[in-house]
Amino acid sequence: MSTAQENQRQGRKAYADGQYSIAHEYFTRALKAATSPDDQCSILDNRAATLEKLGDEHYLSALKDARRMMRVSRTSVRGYLRAGKILQLMENFHVAAATYEYGLGLIADEDVEGRRLLEGMYEKVQARAKAFREKEKARDPLSVLPVEIVDMVFRGLPFRTLMLLQCVSRGWRRFLSEYHRSYATLDFTGVKKPVPKVTVMAYLQRARGRTTKVMLEKFHPSMLAMIVTKSKKLSELSVMSTDFLPDGYIRLLQRDNLAVLNLHCQMSSESALDLIATAKNLEVLKCHRLGRLSAADLEIGGGLKLKKLVLTWDQPKMSGGRIVIKDFPELRELNLCCRRIDSGHEPADFRELRRLEKLVLRDLTVHWFPKVPDSLLHLDIRVETLNMDHPDVKALPSLESLGLPESSKINNAMLLMLLSATTSLRSLDLSMCPRINADSMDWLLDAGHGDSLEYLSLAGNPSFRDEVTRELGRLKKLKRLDIAHTMITGIGVANLVYREGSQLEWLGLDYCINVGRDAIEAANAVGVRVSHRMDHYFGARMRYSVVVG
Template sequence: MSSADTRAVQLQREGQVAYRNKDYTKAIKLFSQALEIPRTTTAMQLHILDNRAAAKEKVGNEVSLKGALADARQMIKLQKTYVNGYLRTGKILQLQGCHQNALNLYKYGLEKLEPSDENGKELLEKMYEKVHARVEPPKAKMVDMMTVLPVELLDMIIQYIPFPSLILAQGVSKSWRNFLINSSKTYVELDFSSAKKPLSRSTVMLAAQRTQNNVRKAVFNRLEFRGVQPLIHLATLNPGLTELQLLGYEQPLPVVDIVKHTENLRKLIIKSAVRTQVISQILAQCRSLECFECFDVDHMGFRGWTFENKSNLKRLYLRIVKEEYQPSDQMLPALVAHLPELRELEVSEYGPRQTDQLDLTAAPHLTVLRLRKVAITVLPLLPRTIKHLTLARLPNLSIVPDDILKSPLPALQELDLSYNPNIRKNTLLLLLDSVSPRKLVLDMCPRLDFGTVDWLLPCGSKLEELSVVGNSTFGDSVSKEMAGFKMLKRLDIGNTKITGIGLLNLIRMSQKEGSGGGLQYVGCDMCEGVGHDAVHVARKMGVVVSHRMLTEYGGKKVRYSE
């Protein structure tokens, strides 16, 4: 042993005696003197630092603990494989309340110790587990909320959970199943629209038994049985049923037998083959019906319609798809005449060409009329109450001034004339005479010239939405003129000649000149002249931009959007 180590050992022993006598101040002084001796070995310095850190730790005040921590860290700095350095540092960190730091230090020490130091690793692992148990709270035992929460609160929660999710939740546990089956809120809405398998008779009967007479809405899809007795049973047990949807049936259903047993049905949607006689019978049987939608109407027998009483129906949608029989030109007028409370009428794919003018003025409260793919050749006679008018995809329609003058529309707010090849500028202006609509859809109307929009500005003082998709004359030249529509918020110019520069000019001018805050949405799908950079800049300006394109790669068409 060198003379330096001999002198250091002597001072260390004197310090240890003072430590045992609880004279920590003297012990710290002696240990400090030992550390000041030059040329002592690293092992000697480690032992003395450990002794001095222990003495400072015993003093216990904040300053002493900081000094003890400094000595302990110096031990790790001198030799990273010295286990006492990690043990001492971790202990002091715990005294300071830094338990997470102590955990991290023990983990670091386990990585730095020599692989052969099994005893040191065992000590660090024990300390790590001890501190981890103190820091990490014990895992609480899982509690089934169905057994804890008040029934009233659970019933409130169930009202906001979709019916398919409630069915799946019955498989969570026995307590969940028992509660959900017996809850009066579970079967308020029977929604089998997403059923993966055809619904069996027993499934419908079981659901009917569990409803507790509380069903308000029922949706059935893919019934595997032909009879309607289970549905009749459901309707009988639930007098509060207000909405019924029968979806996805190829064969006609005896719907009349079902609605006979409903007392308060307000909405009926049928997506199966329905003959017109059935429609008249439903309207006669179900006096409370307000919304009726049929998606597969066979117009055989229109001429034989009879109505004993007026109906309270407010919305009617008919999609007429079979054309084996020649319908009467007066089918719609006859129907409307028996629906004095009708507010919305929507008809699509209505059969052979109608040469007579449809008279719909018998509906004094009609505000929404949508005719799509209806083979009419002249403008119908319309009530003055119309606010939303759609005459779309009517290739045979030819509108003449006399017909327009017969049906003034002072309340018109929305007009859709898309996909009509015969619509001209003068016709449109006459339709909009003394009217400023809020929404105007003129998609794929090739006879309308949008090389300039000055002609439309007098009708656009209140225009908020405009769509001219597919118009080959719309381009950058009208960017400045478009600012004349000062209330415009949504503009769809997809598949036109607009470029990126024109798009940005449109937005800038609308934000500068518009009194409604400028454009909020622009649709420019299939616009080859609009690049990604322009779209990015437009979005930076606070405008929502739709820019979908169709590109070909290797003979395959790939659709992408951004």
């Protein structure tokens, strides 16, 4: 017996005993000693089978041996069968089928058995390739998509959806449990029952200190202490509960890491003032249900980094002292509701807020138009009484948006005085102002805003008629017009949407009972979006529709 045959015999014996590494060594020695093509082909077949057993990391080496068999004996079926088998193990069914087809063109016609084997394998692989393609279509996206794409998909999903997606499969649960955005926001709003403390604790443990935003609605106050203590990176907290929150728990919110606080809970005014004065890094504070204060004037200040402040007292038009806002060097937006801000003899003075860009005053006792800084861009005043006839009403050079909705005492003369103080107004809201005479737009055009105004609301104005719509054509940049609750008809709508050079994009016609569907469809046809709602009007049941072009 030759050396090659002896080594091959020893290799087959080791293969049968499951000693594949030893078998591979014997087959390698035998291949070096083999001289005839038949012996080489047989030994290569044995070594390729051994490499298959050694694991998928050896499949490429096994495939090289199979292809060497195909070169050594082109008409032998063994090389094509071995190569096809390895390619199937590698799930490369398309190439495996091509290998069988290639072999059918080369083996001799006399090899009936070999041809039958190749044809059978070719048909099986074709069927497996088809099934594999169907499986590929339904493959788990987490296993094929790049991490960046998966992050783009999941980053916009709310907390509740991310938790539900963990029920898809074990793989999804494992991924989402480790996904850094899963527990960055804990949203417990919209629940029917109070969230158990043990549930919140479990989520905080999974977050491992990565939570930056928490939203609570129904909860025990002690849970707030646990969240603030455990979440070292917490920067935003929203408490949507309307229950009273004791002062002791409010003090827990005086932490350096908190930047945004949105509190809908009942709380004392003293607690809010304490938060403003002591929270070092607080940038946004919204307190929506503050309790009554004493009759003395209230000075609010000390928020060095505060950029947005919303204070709403729980009792509308309450009596008591006035509010004085001071010492907010970074404040950009101020929203006050249900409190007195002037003395009755002098207007409120906000000029110390040199960076103030937006001022909203709602349901306040305001006798005089307030003194505002030159930096102001947006002003919204919703009060019943407002005296515009004060000598300190001066130029507002930066004002872009003015809102005076539901101001029952504002008339054209007062409004013209205010409009004359502005130079580049882009938005004007005069909805539900019954004393504004809208028979003509001269009061608006005389103030010099015909070339800058982009939004105008005259909703609920009893004097607005179709005749005025022609004058609105002089507002060259008007894009949005709200004339809901007016007596406009389809003729007026046509005047607005068909005027030459019109830039109108949106038209508010809610509860305009004289406007038919044909006028709305005509507006949609020229690219104007229309809001037209009809519900119950003066006790009569009407149609309800919203048409958006």
